[in-house]
Amino acid sequence: MLDATHQLPAAPRVATHQARVLESRPVGARYHLILAEAPLLSETVRPGQFCHLLCPGVFLRRPMSVWRAGPGEPLGFLFRVAGQGTAALAALTPGDRLDAMGPLGRPFTLRPEWRRVLVLARGVGLATLSLLARRAAAKGIAVEAVLSAREPADLMEAEFTGGAAMAVHRVFDSDGSSAPEAVEGRIAGSAPDAVFTCGSDRLLRLAQRFAAARGIPGEAAIESRMGCGLGLCFACVRPIRTMEGVKDLRVCREGPVFDLQAVERWA
Ligand SMILES: Cc1cc2nc3c(=O)[nH]c(=O)nc-3n(C[C@H](O)[C@H](O)[C@H](O)COP(=O)(O)OP(=O)(O)OC[C@H]3O[C@@H](n4cnc5c(N)ncnc54)[C@H](O)[C@@H]3O)c2cc1C
Ligand code: FES
Missing domain, CATH: 2.40.30.10 (Translation factors)
Incomplete structure (x- = not known):
């Protein structure tokens, strides 16, 4: 972790x-x-x-x-x-x-020794992961991104990359290419140092399997409804696996970025 x-x-x-x-x-x-x-x-x-x-x-x-x-x-x-x-x-x-x-909230981790990262994003997850992907690319880290949407018209690729060089896989519900087994096939040969995801439970589980099989770290940004946003009201808690078992942690304070394998649901 x-x-x-x-x-x-x-x-x-x-x-x-x-x-x-x-x-x-x-x-x-x-x-x-x-x-x-x-x-x-x-x-x-x-x-x-x-x-x-x-x-x-x-x-x-x-x-x-x-x-x-x-x-x-x-x-x-x-x-x-x-x-x-x-x-x-x-x-x-x-x-x-x-x-x-x-x-x-808690930001994503980008370790200086990482040379390649894999980013799996869907829907609003493109907004959450875009800055990470562009900062990584600016540091010379190779970014491979799976961008998932209902159909091609929904994919905000230019908004995601902001013109930064990345290897992008575009996958859609409309042609079946966003199905987990199809995405897994596309990234089977990838060897990133870390995996990041946000935007769907399917991508979360896929990222967890991918990272666990390769023994690499990862992080997921998750969502919940919020009240104060400051850690005071506990409206935003989600079950998160910790060293002491599953705990209700505040998405606004301990998150929204958590260890990939600690997360049970994206939203
Ligand atoms: C840390 C964090 C970062 C976020 N970043 C983005 C972002 O970059 N771009 C973006 O589009 N959205 C993002 N969201 C989600 C965004 O906050 C909600 O869509 C927004 O609060 C909805 O407010 P509303 O008044 O328009 O809709 P509401 O009237 O409050 O809700 C409209 C519908 O959306 C559902 N909904 C509202 N909030 C959430 C939520 N957090 N999770 C699941 N379902 C919800 C409601 O149940 C309802 O069905 C983020 C959420 C969190 C917690
Ligand atoms: S929104 Fe109040 S504690 Fe997180």
């Missing part, structure tokens, strides 16, 4: 940031992206971490992975318009304020 104790790394102080929306537009039929100016947050947030976003007119904040970030870069979110909160976010226009609390 990468971090069986789920100890938290030293993290920048969590704060609410009044970001200024720079760009807000639909991506395909069901997704939306927002780029916002929030220099301190963008510089400090790490892949796998999230922000708790205030959605205009909605009481509880909504958790959203950071999709784009970096020194001098806007802060970006890529999300499925699922209900009231995300619809309110999608209605923001350039110049509007976006109240973003963060950076929150």
Whole structure:
């Protein structure tokens, strides 16, 4: 296991940031992206971490992975318009304020000695894993990515890679290529140093089998409904396997990134 104790790394102080929306537009039929100016947050947030976003007119904040970030870069979110909160976010226009609390949660691990990583992403998991994949590619780590979607029109490949060089396998429900045995066939010859996944239970189980068979580490980012996002209300707990048995751990605090083999369900 990468971090069986789920100890938290030293993290920048969590704060609410009044970001200024720079760009807000639909991506395909069901997704939306927002780029916002929030220099301190963008510089400090790490892949796998999230922000708790205030959605205009909605009481509880909504958790959203950071999709784009970096020194001098806007802060970006890529999300499925699922209900009231995300619809309110999608209605923001350039110049509007976006109240973003963060950076929150435990980030992904990228060890300096790793030379190749495999990333398995589906749906909203593309947003969560994109920053990790692009940071890995920027460090010279070879990235192999399985991007899974219902059909070709749903695949957000350009949004995932951001132009970084990666070996991409595109798999779809519409032609059966996203079936676990078909995906396993495609990656059977891969020899990564670590595996990362987010976005579906099928990909989670596939990643667990793949990593266990090769004795390599991995991590999964998981989802749950959230209240405070700060570790106080325990609304977000999920059963996670630890050295002391299965424990209810907080996705917002001990997660959302957990050791791959410790996770029972993605969402
Ligand atoms: C750490 C974290 C990171 C996330 N990152 C992203 C991201 O990058 N992009 C993205 O599109 N989404 C992401 N999500 C999911 C996102 O937070 C929810 O889709 C959002 O809160 C829904 O709010 P809403 O008001 O629009 O919908 P609601 O009205 O609250 O819900 C709409 C429907 O979605 C279901 N739902 C809502 N939240 C969740 C959830 N967390 N898990 C499973 N089902 C849910 C509800 O049961 C309901 O059926 C993330 C969630 C977490 C916990
Ligand atoms: S959302 Fe409150 S403890 Fe996680």
